[in-house]
Amino acid sequence: MTQHSADNTDAGPHHAKMTRRSFLRRGGVAVGGAAALVASLKPLMDPELDPGDLGSIQRFLQKHYKEMSTEDMDAALARIRNDVERRYGLRPDIRDIKPMDGVExxxxxxxxxxxxxxxxxxxxxxxxxxxxxxxxxxxxxxxxxxxxxxxxxxxxxxxxxxxxxxxxxxxxxxxxxxxRPPCVKVCPVEATWQEPDGITVIDYDWCIGCRYCEAACPYWARRFNFTPPRFASDEQIAQNPDIVKEQLNPDMSYLSNRPREKGVMEKCTFxxxxxxxxxxxxxxxxxxxxxxxxxxxxxxxxxxxxxxxxxxxxxxxxxxxxxxxxxxxxxxxxxxxxxxxxxxxxxxxxxxx
Amino acid sequence: MKEFLRFLSRCIRITFIGDWRYQLWMLLLTVLALLGLNAYCKQLVYGLVETGMSDHVSWGLYIANFTFFVGIAAAVVMLVIFVYVYRDDKLHDLVIFGELFAVAVIVMCLLFVTVDLGRPDRFHHLLLRFNFPISMLTWDVIGLNGYLLLNLYVSTYLIYCAYRKREPRKALFVIPFVLITIVWAISIQLVEAFLYVGLSARPFWNNAIIAPRLLASAFAAGPAIIILTLQVIDRFTSHHVPGRAMLMLRQVVIVAMTLSIFLLISELFTEFYAGTAHISSTRYLYFGLHGYDGLVPWIWSAIALNVFALVILYLPIARNPQVLSFACILLIVGVWIEKGMGLVIPAFIPTPLGEIVEYTPTINEVLVCIGIWAFGLLVYTAFVRVAIPVLSGRLTYDQPFASAFSEIPHAQSSHTSAREKLP
The missing domain is CATH 3.30.70.20 (Alpha-Beta Plaits)
Known part of the structure; x- marks a missing residue:
């Protein structure tokens, strides 16, 4: 009961006060605020931004490497194959290669x-x-x-x-x-781990880019993609439009040399x-x-x-x-x-x- | 539940209402926060190359601020201890202001980590594969979010009780959580230190004294910031803050800062007297290395500020609120440099392979930081804007909304400020 009466008294004097002027002023503030917000988000509309750069639904749903079934992996590889072809004009031979038994x-x-x-x-x-x-x-x-x-x-x-x-x-x-890799220990999302053959790998689609592993490595062996990777400079591309295709190594695997993205860690995989x-x-x-x-x-x-x-x-x-x-x-x-x-x-x- | 939703909507509405100074202040903070958002969007599109960080110095201003603010958030516990452990119930309202402050600061901390991520779009990976308990970062995630919830819960509960004119059921709904908060606050500090201390790759961090030093300086800078905020609240709102609270916090600052300087001396002696090859980073920080000395002026100013502030605080003149504020500002700046830039950056210089690459933040990076600071202040101002009329009984469930701001709270006029009250 009290709630109801409170509701009424709440609305009552307030509505009475809501003159046209205050309405316009409020509207103005709201529009101004929204415009300022949109203006500050403007960099996101950059035409140079690759649509894949901010992630896609497919990639959003992609599982951690160790949780992927064969079908999941095939789907991921197909997506990467298409992405690489669309971006760099070259169809890679990409596969997921497992470690061999009895090998370190x-x-x-x-x-x-x-x-x-x-x-x-x-x-x-x-x-x-x-x-x-x-x-x-x-x-x-x-x-x-x-x-x-x-x-x-x-x-x-x-x-x-x-x-x-x-x-x-x-x-x-x-x-x-x-x-005993310190980089693996510190990763908060298990995006990097040691394989049975001793190679420490990274799931580039899982890394969140916190760079804790980079701080933990005593050999300064990890590298971060501070920019979206580019396979040739602008001048090189101007001289030879096919240079990216020529420079890219089509022999790729999921855990090693497939092209990385901006904002993820990478390293030597032997x-x-x-x-x-x-x-x-x-x-x-x-x-x-x-x-x-x-x-x-x-x-x-x-x-x-x-x-x-x-x-x-x-x-x-x-x-x-x-x-x-x-x-x-x-x-x-x-x-x-x-x-x-x-x-x-x-x-x-x-x-x- | 319905009543609670109405309470929330009233809270939101009241944050838009205030005198011109309040409006101007909020407008300024909003503009700065949006500038920061704009800078962050640039970083999102072009990558972390927009910052001054590199493979050599892979953490910078973001993580430095993060480290500093975790300490600040944790230090709120000092107020809590006084009220609940020493049963000083008259300062009860201050705990609410303190906890609201902790909430705002933790929000800032979470933003600082988020802007540091290369792939913020994969944040949900933390929920799917959580490397707990091996990675100290996961402890940090739990620690910070838990601390956020604890403080948010306790302060909201107490404010809502005041709004409903109910006596809070402390024994059941407050005290147990407050006790957890006390332990939790110290733990997040410890976890924060362990994040660094556990890395054998970085001799500068791999040092047991880092944790106690981090705690000591945080328990100096945190209460110092709370002294400042309480003075602002006392001066610009209708809420009166007893001068006793300031003096109590001053004691905490003095003890913590003394301890902090003592630990600093212990560390410096150990490092430099033995003079092993492991002190390159320390040498870079304090004296420069092979002609690179970007942090040297900073760290010495930090030490000078801290020592000077401590001397002032020890003197009886620090009972004067203005002198106290002045000393607190010096100390906060000092600790910010020392615990931010001074703790994070030098560990990367030289790199584990002995290369020296210095770090200078970019304008864009600084703008993002300013944006987060502004957002934190905005959140805290809004909290205080809500808390004061509720705690003073002007905004309650059975009163019309308008009565809450019939007398707009602010101004030095109506009440006696803490200044005259101090002995």
Whole structure:
């Protein structure tokens, strides 16, 4: 009862007060407010904005990688295939490649051999369809003065007419595919995880872009798409309209090198679309001095197993407690001379002992 | 339920009513908030490249503000402790203002995290795959939202009771939640610190003293902000804030700030006396590294502001409300620099691979921050606009709506301000 009377008294004097002037004023305020709101939302109408950029229903409903059924995955792959074709004019061969049983991948890098030519850096960009403008690189080659392994003394942007410099050695750093990856721990939405073969991957369609993993990585191995990825600069496209199509690698997989979007994280995946099908990573294949070794550590006869057994290997930032699957070593006898001590593992172990 | 909906609609209506100063203030805040929204839309379209952040310094002003404001929100608990643990019932209304303040600040915190996301359109992924309890960010999500709900509930319940002219059933509907709030407030601070402390990649953060330092400085800056807001409420509204409350909060600020400076000295001694290779970030912050010294003037001004503010607060002259406000402003600015820029940015410089790339926020990024600040203030002003007539019994369920603003609350005239009341 009180409610009713209160309602009436509430409406009564108020309506009496509602003159034409106050009505117009209120209307004016409301219209002005709405106009201001619309004006402030204007950037959203930008014609350059790709319709896919702000997400679609399909993508909104797409499940987490680990929850997708085969049909879900097929639908996702079909959508990506169409998206890539519509955007870049190239129909990719994209698939979801699962890890092989009994395989754990490990990388080793011979610091005595590396000459710091950065061929691996660029081969990686081409293979993994990173953005070219601005260019995202997974591998950072550090030029270190001889006599230290303190990376704070490294030069990141050395630019020499001729490498290697006599007073330096070179240390490429990329994702170490840690056994205890801090980046995986911190992800609030499980968008990144470690696969059974040791590769830490990202579901680019699940990442919310908080960059906590980037803060957590002790090897600075993760990269964020601050812009929508572009596969060529405006000048390059002006010179050659087909350049995007030519530069894009059509051999793609869901968890590795399919084109990413703005606002998500990406990283080295040991080229899983190659390595899970028996090929070597692109950075290894291009290396002119054979400084890079890669393989299945669960196979005792693999090159990589012999290196880990016989060489004096070390890992970067052991104190971070991450147990990397990426090892460095120096040749003990000769360096950059071309002698491959792998051929004499027995002698090697003798020396070690 | 119907009555509650009518209460809400009346609350919304009353926020549009006020004298010209109120209207101007709200208009200003709205314009700033919309400018921020506009800047954020740009960021949404072109990506986070619109900010000064990079792969090197991957968190910036947004997360810095976030960290600062979580502390501020948590510090409201100081008022709650005084009223409910020490049974100082006369300050009861202040708790409501404090909790409303916490709600507004937590809204700001949530906005600061949201604008930092690269894919805000995937926010729902948090609901679908929640990496709890492994990721500290998930603790943060629970902590902040829980704290928001707790404060929103307690303050709404108390205000609604006043609106219905009912005596709140404290033992059942208030006290248990207030006790949870106290523990919760300290926990969100701790979780906030753990977010950083747990990263072995960043020696600057991977340090046990970060958590106590964060708590100490938050419990200095939080009550300092509350002192300021209470003074504003006392001066510009019809609500009288007892001077005693200010002095009590001043004690809290003094103790917390003293502790904070003590912890700072402990940290600096440990870092610099041992002088290991792990102090590059600390060295960058305080002295500059290899010629890069972007944060050096900031951190020293922060320390100077904090020490100076503390000295003023210790002096008897700080009983004067204006001096007290002045000291509080210095301290808030100091802690904002120290806990925002000073805690977040240096951890990224140098990068884990030893590269030094400095960070400067862009105009767009600053506009987004200003927008969020303005929005937070807008929300809080609206809350206070509702709370005052209700708590003073002018807006109740059995009175016509118009009587609530027949005497428009504001102005220094009618009541004695806290200034003269202080001993």
């Amino acid at each position: 991948f490990v990388f080793a890098l011979n610091l005595s051999r590396c000459i710091g030519c950065r061929k691996c850096v660029h081969a990686c960009v081409a293979e993994n369809n990173q953005s070219r403008d601005p260019e995202i690189q997974y591998i950072r080659v550090l030029e270190m003065p001889k006599g230290t392994i303190d990376i704070e003394r490294a030069s990141h942007h050395y630019d020499r007419p001729k490498v290697p410099s006599e007073d330096h050695f070179y240390m490429p750093v990329q994702c170490h595919q840690c056994t 080229c899983l679309h190659r390595t899970r099908e028996g090929k070597m990573p692109a950075c290894l294949e291009v290396c002119p001095v054979g400084a890079r070794k890669f393989g299945n550590v669960l196979n005792p006869d693999s090159d990589i197993s012999r290196i880990l057994r016989n060489k004096r290997v070390f890992v970067l930032k052991e104190e971070a407690g991450t147990l990397p699957r990426f090892f460095y070593y120096f040749d003990e006898r000769r360096s950059r001379s071309g002698s491959d001590e792998l051929d004499a593992p027995a002698a090697q172990s003798g020396e070690d002992a």
